[in-house]
Amino acid sequence: MTIRRKLLIAFLFIAVLSSVVTTVLLSFTTRSLFDWYVQSNTEARATQWQRLLAAYYTERGSWDGVGALIRSTQFVRGRGGPRHLMMPPATAGPERIILADQTGRIIADSSGTDIGLFLTDMTIPSRLPITVNGEVVGSVAIVTGFQKGLMTLEAAFLRRMTTTSIIGGAIIALIGIGLAFIFSRHLSQPLSKLAIAARQMASGNFDVKLEVSTGDEMEEVAHAFNFMKDSLKANEEARHKLVADVAHELRTPLSVLRGNLESMQEGITEPTQETIVSLHDEVLRLSRIVQDLLNLGQMESGGFPLNLELTNIVEVITRVTSVFAAETDARGIRLETNIQGTLPHTQADPDRIVQVLVNLLANAVHHTPDGGEISVSASRIDDNIVVSVTDSGPGIAKEDLPHVFDRFYRTDRARDRAAGGTGLGLAIVKGIITAHKGSIRVESEPGVSTTFTFSLPVLPSD
Structure with a gap:
């Protein structure tokens, strides 16, 4: 069931329920008001007779001759002029006046039918005692035909109110359906668009x-x-690019291996030591690419293994720079190390930090011209150990800076892939630093220098 249909049903249910509740409340309220009016009217009439008869008994000292007074009610209308004290109250319609003495026996009845019976045996709602000088001398009761007339008017009015309520409820239901149609369309239309876009x-x-x-x-x-769509689009493009790059990276060494092996099989070339070493290098290159891809996959999934231990970053820097000392000396590159102060230990995997520094220094040495300079510095800033590798190479173009840590990205597109490595080194560097809960960034000024800076958190006790 669609949302629009659910909303239509909900609005229709609310409209019908409101109509029913309104009708019931109106009927109950009207009946209560009519009952109250009839009861109040009858009690007011009984009170008037109570006062009149009390005055009659006070004046006469007994109920002698009271029957004539009560029977005269059918001739009294009393509208307009003043009445005598002994004149009965004006009636609003035919009514029956019943008077009983102090024993409850009826001594006067305007209809003349129940004289001699006891008032206590009759069911009369409006009955009041008559008190003279603190003594109950009788009681008066009124039965009026006006009550029946009111009940008839009440029933007719209630029927009219019920009919009106039903019509009003139907109108409300129609309005509710119209509003439900408008609102449901307003609410469901974006969802329909969302469903179409998702498909x-x-x-x-x-x-x-x-x-x-x-x-x-x-x-x-x-x-x-839209944000999710853009993210998925970017991921999908990255996936396609990754597959294409991996295929391209693997195709080159595989083509070399295949060509050389086929030449050997056909007797075109001899399996010399030099040829075997070349093929072995290509196999190592393939293994390195596969291993790098596996490492990147583990880093992205959070399953990259780290053997954490207390690590002295100064010792790691010294060990890595000594590896490159021979090459830099041969090319006249000045390799400097600048350690600021005494650095605390950090919780890290020393082999992985060595891998990071080897990658960064290898890139620096590769891009620094002969006679250039490379600087490795380390310092403590707040709760981090910050290490920077700066070279005096050609720098990185501004448009390339956001992508230097992407897989298979090369800033120098003119170089062949064999000379440029696998294109995964900096991506792995970033993954290793991120796995250590650190950060890495690059700054470069084309034609001047390039600086890679990474930070690692120090131990809380330090």
Whole structure:
């Protein structure tokens, strides 16, 4: 069931429920008000007779002749002029007055039917005692035909109110259906767009863009969807690029191996020592590419193994710079080490930090011209050990800086891949530093220098 249909049903249910509740409340309220009016009217009439009969008993000292007074009610209308004290109250319609003495026996009845019976045996709602000088001398009761007339009017009015409520409820239901149709369309239309866009994206179309301008949560969902779409598009492009780069990287050494092996099989070339060494180098190159890809996969999945121990970063720097000392001396490159102060130990995998420094220094040596300078510095800044490798090479173009840590990215596209390595070194460097909960960045000024800087957290006790 669609959301639009659910909303229509919900609005219709609310409209019908409101109509029913309104009808019931109106009927109950009207009946209560009519009952109260009838009861109040009857009690007011009984009070008037109570006062009149009390005055009659006070004046006469007994109930003698009271029957004539009570029977005269059918002739009294009393509208307009003043009444005598002994004149009965004006009636609003036919009514029956019943008077009983102090024993409860009826001594006067305007209808003349129940004289001699006891008032206590009759069910009469409006009955009041008559008190003279603190003594109950009788009681008066009123039965009016006006009550039946009111009940008839009440029933007619309630029927009219019920009919009106039903009609009003139907109108409310129609309005509710109209509003439900408008609101459901307003709410479901962005969801329909979202569903269509999701299906297009699932089919591989990442150029779709969801446009929703509702100013509410639906617009936030649309923005989140577009952000997710852009992220998936970027990941998909990166995946395609990775597959193409891996295929390209593997194709070169595989082509070399295949060509040489086929030449040997066909007797074109002899399996000399030099040829075997060349083929072995290509195999090592293939193994290195595969191992680097495996390491990157582990880094991205959070499963990259680290053998953490207390590590003296100064010893690591000294060990790595000594490896490159012979090459830099041969090319006249000045390799300097600058350690600022006494650095604390850090919790790290020393072999992986060596791998980081080897990659950074290898890149620096490769890009630094003969007679240039390379500087390795280390210092403590706040709660981090910061290590920088700076070379005086040609630098990195501004547009290349955001991509230097990407897989298979080369800043010098003119160099062949054999001379440029696998293109995975800096990506692995970043993965290793990130696995140590550190950070790495690069700064470069083309034609002047390039600086790679990474930081590692120090131990809390230090």
